[in-house]
Amino acid sequence: MFKIGIVDDEPLVLAGLRAMIAELRPPVELAFEADNGNKALEAIAQTQPDLVLTDIRMPLMDGLELMRRSRLEGYTGQFVVISSYDEFKLAQEAMNAGACGYLIKLEMDAAVLSQVVEKARERQGAAMAPAAQYQAMSENLHRAETLRAWMRGQEASAAAPGQWMTLLVITAHPAQGQPNPQLRQCVQRIVEDVALRYFPGAMLVREGDEAILLCGADDQQVLQQSVREMCEKIRRLLEQYFAAVARVGVSGVLETTARIPQALAQVRAAMRGANAQEEWLSGARGDAVFDTLQKSICTAMQAGDLKRGSEVLRQAAERLGGLPLDQAQQVCLQLCCFVSGVSREGGAALSTLCRDESIAHCVYRLRSCAELQDWLERLAGELDAIRLLQEKDSGDVADRARQYIAQNLDKRFGLNDVAEALHISQGYLSAAFKKQVGMGFLDYVTSEKIRLATELLSSGQYHIYEVARRVGFENQYYFSKVFRKVMGCSPSEYLKRS
Numbered sequence: 001m002f003k004i005g006i007v008d009d010e011p012l013v014l015a016g017l018r019a020m021i022a023e024l025r026p027p028v029e030l031a032f033e034a035d036n037g038n039k040a041l042e043a044i045a046q047t048q049p050d051l052v053l054t055d056i057r058m059p060l061m062d063g064l065e066l067m068r069r070s071r072l073e074g075y076t077g078q079f080v081v082i083s084s085y086d087e088f089k090l091a092q093e094a095m096n097a098g099a100c101g102y103l104i105k106l107e108m109d110a111a112v113l114s115q116v117v118e119k120a121r122e123r124q125g126a127a128m129a130p131a132a133q134y135q136a137m138s139e140n141l142h143r144a145e146t147l148r149a150w151m152r153g154q155e156a157s158a159a160a161p162g163q164w165m166t167l168l169v170i171t172a173h174p175a176q177g178q179p180n181p182q183l184r185q186c187v188q189r190i191v192e193d194v195a196l197r198y199f200p201g202a203m204l205v206r207e208g209d210e211a212i213l214l215c216g217a218d219d220q221q222v223l224q225q226s227v228r229e230m231c232e233k234i235r236r237l238l239e240q241y242f243a244a245v246a247r248v249g250v251s252g253v254l255e256t257t258a259r260i261p262q263a264l265a266q267v268r269a270a271m272r273g274a275n276a277q278e279e280w281l282s283g284a285r286g287d288a289v290f291d292t293l294q295k296s297i298c299t300a301m302q303a304g305d306l307k308r309g310s311e312v313l314r315q316a317a318e319r320l321g322g323l324p325l326d327q328a329q330q331v332c333l334q335l336c337c338f339v340s341g342v343s344r345e346g347g348a349a350l351s352t353l354c355r356d357e358s359i360a361h362c363v364y365r366l367r368s369c370a371e372l373q374d375w376l377e378r379l380a381g382e383l384d385a386i387r388l389l390q391e392k393d394s395g396d397v398a399d400r401a402r403q404y405i406a407q408n409l410d411k412r413f414g415l416n417d418v419a420e421a422l423h424i425s426q427g428y429l430s431a432a433f434k435k436q437v438g439m440g441f442l443d444y445v446t447s448e449k450i451r452l453a454t455e456l457l458s459s460g461q462y463h464i465y466e467v468a469r470r471v472g473f474e475n476q477y478y479f480s481k482v483f484r485k486v487m488g489c490s491p492s493e494y495l496k497r498s
Contacts, residue, residue: 001200002121003031005047007040007054007066008082012465013105016477017053020110024117025229026198027222037061037069044070049077051120056083056094067098078120082108109481121197140192140204147203147214150260160257161201162216164223167251167263169271170211170234172244187211187244190237198230212264220253247271301339304431306387309339310380317376320369332372333363336379349382397422398436401429405445409452411472415441450486453479457491458498464491 006017014033021030031049034040038060044052052070056063067079080101081094094102100123101116146158172187188204191211195202203214215230217223231248238244249271251263300308316335320328336350353375354362366372404418418441419426433441449471456467468479483491 002026002028002051002117002124003047003049004028004117005032005034005040005043005049005052006030007034007037007052007058007063009035009055009058011035012475012477013055013082015475016108017113019474019478020108020113023110024114026226028117037063037066040066041069041073044075044077045073048075050124051078051080051117053080053082053116056081064094067094071098078123080116080120143201143203144205147205147212147260150214150257151205151212151264153258153261156257160216161199161203161214162223163218163255164220165214165216165254165257166223166227167254167260167267168213168215168227168231169249169264169267170213170231170246171209171271172238172246174244187238187246191234194230194234194237198226214260223253297335297339304426304429306383310383310387313339313376313380313383317373317380320373320376323369325367325369328369328372329363329366332366332376335376336363339379339383349379349386352382353378397424397429397432401433401441402437402444405448409449409472410470412474413445413472446482446486449473450483453483453491454487454494457495464495467491 004021006014006021008014008017014035018030018033021028031047032040032043034043036058037054040052040054041061054063054066061069063079063081063083070079079094079099080103081099082103082105100120103112103116142158146156149156170187170191188206188211191213192204195204195213195215199215199217201216205212215223215227217226227250231246231250235246235248238246249267251267254260254263297309297312300306300312313335316331320331323331339350363372363375366375400422401418404421415426415430419429422429430441433444437444439447453467453471456462456470457464462470464480465476468476471479473479473482480490483489483494487494489497
């Protein structure tokens, strides 16, 4: 795992950096913290981090001397200087001493730090020695053979890449024109490069046009979040540099390698169904309605747009008639899975139709395209009924959300926490809240936290760090940044004015 060390004589800055590092994706390891150059020099020698973020002006030994001494002692990692001073001379001295970058503390946030780490990873990869490259290649080949064995249902001596695992199948095709071997190679190279950044222990197998990837982590939530971000990055790179469209199939979370053959078969089957949908909808018969049905229905349901969701279902129902029964069943099943998989309301609508049966059992019990069309029409009707009830209830939802926010301003929470507490979907809560309140959920929460902060500061009873905790911020550094963004001044400046 990529390792970072941080050096600064200000405890609040260290706390802020620590919090931002903990949120980086893919995850990194915090190798050490030090509040002066002497401690940092010793820690660098012991931990050999890949990147050191260091202040310049510190007691005992400043950042420039730390860099020089570390190089003399054989440290080959990277330095990025962080400073409160936007001075060209300091930046020039830092670069001459071997720094790869120079950042102003007040301009630093999670996005800036993420970019710094990403560039450091790229430089590290470019500078890898031939021997290390050979070793990495050997390890990747061994992982590939291990994954092939697991895919065949065989045992292997290698350890799983994590306590929790996910299997992915990734393919791509040109946005225009026919597939070509060069694109296949590019896809596989991009998948490998990106995957190993997010999951250093990932296992990759190439089979024809498929890149089959096994990722693992010891934290299930981290695994799922990192997989989502990794897939989005792969899609973006392929689209940006190769004008290619990626198809990604993702299994559920696996607890044992024995489930890999079954998971692979299920992912491939799901992708075949999605491909059939896309061919049907992309103009093979000259009457395309959507670019990608899956994307349309998922986008609508995730956003809580039940009206759009029901429209998609009705348009799909109109065109089922021209398909063979088995293909129509598969399209219908895929649609229903998308509806229920990303939306609480969609799940409720299908529960009404299916009662105690599984979705697959209900769909495959329908023996004609006419019955399938009627099924989709009924599902659209259920979504409409839920939407009408929600429209009547949207004001109450916004009021209950504001009440939850007011009662929890001293805590960290997000849209998902409030939606779960109110037993509604995130998409619906977001839409209803903005409609009734006139501003987005996050903007409202931030404004309420800062409003309370100004009241606490004006009371004269609390220090700034106490106010930060009382309005749900983990550290004063981040609180001060948000406060300045909203109020146009720092908390200390606000105190002086008031």
